[in-house]
Amino acid sequence: MTDDDAQGASGPPAERDPEQRLPARRPPAAPPAPADRFTAPPSTHQTGGLTSGRAAQIVRQSGNARWISFLGVTIVALFVIAYYFYETGVPILNSQPRLDAQATAQQVTAVEQGYNLFQANCARCHGVNGEGGIGPVLNDQMKLFDHLNPTYLKNVLTVGGRYVCGNPNSVMPVWADTNGGPLNYVQIQQLIAFLRAPSTESFVVRNPSLNEPVIGPDGKEVTFKGWVDPSFKPDPSATPFPACWSGGGGASQPPASIEPGSTIVDLVALNFAFDKKELSVPAGKPFGISLDNQDPAGTPHNVEIKDASGNVISDPTPIDGGTKTTYTYDALPAGTYTFICRVHPIPSMTGTLTVTP
Ligand code: HEC
Numbered sequence: 001m002t003d004d005d006a007q008g009a010s011g012p013p014a015e016r017d018p019e020q021r022l023p024a025r026r027p028p029a030a031p032p033a034p035a036d037r038f039t040a041p042p043s044t045h046q047t048g049g050l051t052s053g054r055a056a057q058i059v060r061q062s063g064n065a066r067w068i069s070f071l072g073v074t075i076v077a078l079f080v081i082a083y084y085f086y087e088t089g090v091p092i093l094n095s096q097p098r099l100d101a102q103a104t105a106q107q108v109t110a111v112e113q114g115y116n117l118f119q120a121n122c123a124r125c126h127g128v129n130g131e132g133g134i135g136p137v138l139n140d141q142m143k144l145f146d147h148l149n150p151t152y153l154k155n156v157l158t159v160g161g162r163y164v165c166g167n168p169n170s171v172m173p174v175w176a177d178t179n180g181g182p183l184n185y186v187q188i189q190q191l192i193a194f195l196r197a198p199s200t201e202s203f204v205v206r207n208p209s210l211n212e213p214v215i216g217p218d219g220k221e222v223t224f225k226g227w228v229d230p231s232f233k234p235d236p237s238a239t240p241f242p243a244c245w246s247g248g249g250g251a252s253q254p255p256a257s258i259e260p261g262s263t264i265v266d267l268v269a270l271n272f273a274f275d276k277k278e279l280s281v282p283a284g285k286p287f288g289i290s291l292d293n294q295d296p297a298g299t300p301h302n303v304e305i306k307d308a309s310g311n312v313i314s315d316p317t318p319i320d321g322g323t324k325t326t327y328t329y330d331a332l333p334a335g336t337y338t339f340i341c342r343v344h345p346i347p348s349m350t351g352t353l354t355v356t357p
């Protein structure tokens, strides 16, 4: 309804001043059909043949449709908000962003697969727990701290054992298939992930072909821990791990001459163990330790001497399995020292050296 109509209803148009109606003059219209004030003209009431009940239903339905679209938009909006927090994590709950959680899960998978690769390919030489054997110890915090970093590991596995000490006859083969070895890029990464896994986390042992957790005799999943102690700090005075574990191409040291009359103690290494836990030598005189390495060839041992605070005093070249040598040491002040195999710093290859006054 327009203003005109409203006025038209109240008085005849002829009474209005024509000059006020700009711009065009309109011939006076026929008075509009009289209509009730609050009733639409009959034309708007056309129901297209619908009963008034049906027409009312249609009006209600379109109201419902509006509600439904409102709810639809609300649901989408809530979903977008929820997904945002799903991706980024909820700050208050301190939950983990999805991508981080994925990366962690992938890391765990790599470590678990690396474990199987290690057991299948490396354990026969480096020991089931990396304690060493034909190959050098790998599970040693001092070594893991810096020496066995991911780049070094990748190089060793790509180039083979010759990378370690430059020994072209090293028994440690090439592993990476880029260099003719059996393991592909992903497997090398998994091995490195395993070797660098933290000792604070435990991982599940999985069947290599089924990828199912292995169940132990006690009915529980078998687990293993990483080797790297994240809180390990080397002693400030400690010498970094030597780049070459055997101190030079694995060549054994020629038997040293030692002044006659000096004390020479015998020591046998067999099955990764020394036959003695205690050795005793006099103070103030050079002495010797005659090492008989009865382990099979390829299993080197030596006798390193450390003082009470763990500083290395002497670290002679390891000798291969099946050989003997007499290591000579400079005179020591009286006290208690440790003798240990550098290649296998494990309890069975560790003992106490007492230097008596
Ligand atoms: C046939 C025995 C053998 C096998 C199998 C073997 N290694 Fe070795 N590994 C050695 C020997 C021996 C050395 C020492 C290299 C040298 O000086 O000749 C060595 C050296 C290493 C080193 C360097 C250690 C250091 O102190 O610098 C790493 C790391 C290593 N091996 C990892 C592996 C991994 C991982 C596997 C399994 C994929 C593996 N090895 C399989 C014998 C083996």
Ligand SMILES: [Cu+2]
Pocket: 272, 300, 301, 302, 341, 342, 343, 344, 349
């Ligand atoms: Cu040893």
